[in-house]
Amino acid sequence: MKIIVLAPVHRYDDIRVFRKEAASLAAAGHEVVLFARTPDGKPRTENGVTVIPVNYRSRWQRFAQLPRLAATAYRGNADVYHLHNPDTLPLAAWLWFQGCCVIYDTHEDFREEILLRRWLPKFIRRPAAVAIAAAESIAGKILAGVIVTQEQLLSRIPEAVVIGNPPIVDVALARAALVARANMPATAEVTLGYLGGISEDRGLFRMLDLLGAMNEVRATRLRLIGYPVNDDALSRAKERPEWQWVDYRGELPQSEAHRQLIGVDAGLVLFQDVASHRHIDPNKIYEYMMLGIPFVATNFDDWRHRVTTNSAGPAGIFVDSNECPGEAARMVLDLVTSRERSLEASEAGVGYVVSEYSWQAAGAPMLFALYDRVQDAIRNTALRRP
Template sequence: MTERALGHSPKAVHVSIVHQASDVRVFVRECRSVAAAGYDVTLFARSPHPFEEDGVRVVPVPEPTNRLARMTVGTWGLLKPLLRERGDVYHLHDPELIPLGIVLRMLGKKVVYDAHEDLPAQVLGKVWIPKPLRPLVAAFARLVIQLAGRGLSAIVAATPTVAEGYGKARKVVVCNYPLILDDRAPIPYADRTGGLVYVGALSGIRGFHTMLEVARIVHEKRGVGLTLVGRLQPATLEAELAGKQAYVDYRGVLPSPEARRLMGESKVGLVLLQATKAIVDALPTKMFEYMAEGLPVVSSNFPLWAEIVEDSGAGAVVPPNDPGAAAEAVLAILDDQEEAAAMADRGRKAVAEQYSWEPELRKLLDLYAELAPAPQMR
């Protein structure tokens, strides 16, 4: 009899050729949590070296030289290594991997596709795709996700809106709510030494230019600056930070614990993403992370986001392309320390009661158990 048959932990193999091994949804939330639940977890992802952390074995994937290489050699070169893993469940995180998932499924494997975003809507906002071609590429993307819905074992979707695109496929919505790692008390609002903060990918569509103008206005009126954490997309945006060092502190990409520490030291978290279909219908992970750290939020006033912020009382919402309105909302928070502290408390309470990762993990584990029943679990 094999070790698996004797009752050893079932094996989950997560795969991404796009995401770094430290990706918050892939590694911190899903892989690490699934390992803690008793699974043998291997993650194929971008990393400079192999390592093992918190029960997750990380196998580096080759860095592609371009997008075409990523979709061809980068994808199909993984077939044999993945088969050698003999996984009970294969969990794929990139649309480029869907054809590979179909082949694994044909070979009798249980394959889950993790739909992080609304792919067709996301394509329409890709600046590297010539604008006249975007509708055609979006139509092709719709065909790809239909193929995934029909050919794979199940779809894990990051939001209900994303799940709708997969029709009658077996679907589970697993939202990007924060993983509450501890119950430490937040720094009292009045004792925080930071100012404004943004953590996440930095691009025009994610509010980069709006945030720079907000930072200029707020610094001019209150002497408070903005800390930016994340990857510039494209890297040429760094040139736009020249001459703004007095009120913008760009830290680059930071490990998750350090990013969380910065949030906990700051006074206002910005989520001023611009209006695209992919963004408007998404659940903004950083908003929930700010709230979990007791950080008042100033966000774009998209209906879904406004409902979250206003119902929880955790901040203010403004038009995403109006830096003046955003600056006024920030100043109102900075000028009313008592209300700001109350916003911080309400945000933490909302995350603990409504927007935490633990119920989402339960849904993922139930799906795994349904696809590959475990002989022995912790």
């Protein structure tokens, strides 16, 4: 089949959009064309996926060019149009009216997440959240398929398929990370790590509070990798005294980011209890596991359930969102300064993602099953474009 993927919000090499879904579909023999942002504004072909650049200077320009994007995609005459996130809901509706086969793919519960978008005027956020929730519910009823990452979304989109965020596991890398960690020399300084979007709601200030408390007991640094999202928290963080202990590396290609993280004593995922954070499938935890890094995560029930009802139980620790920084620091130090406990956590994490929860074993098969169902419907003419 020819599949056109529309993801104008995302960089072309986005982990979920490109490396997990588009590349998997291309490897399965489909012709895949991806419309997404590129750093140089030029088309490219990578991992069997043809990338068409979608570039803009502002968010409003992004919205303004959606009609042209829809028309260009329509002329591509695809068998399936796979659209990512709420920006593309108007395109999904228009393509459906043209008789196209459309799959809608939402990565978060945007009914909640839109309330955190500070670039959006505050008086618009709640009406926008209501409109998005209603549109996604309708999409579930009329489109060929809907993909969500959170099980609680099934209450308003019962037709959806839940495909979580398991990591793409490089078994050789995971095994090498374990060997490297077992051979790491003891050091006087503790190094913590974080990889991902940087904002207040994603725990930037909680990480700084923890960093300050740990430095009262033991020299500690934070290796911060990622890019600012949602707010200006990064610029505000640079004004805090704890910033002296931060090594900010900016946004890096995934392979380089992973290389920079190997060797940190613990990986942080200290999200605040806002929006739908407590329900997300926390990809960062799984990435840390694959790299043999013990995790320190917010104590959300859904997160704890995912990684303590299986072999990943001792792969890290959970810290309550209202835990005082001093107590959190004590818990982290107990984890990272015990070589036996740290290695046990590393082995448990690697074992879990290699044998139980990888994209190859838990994500890609569900994506392929959805596409098999859609392809059968197309063959039966139920979803054939006129």
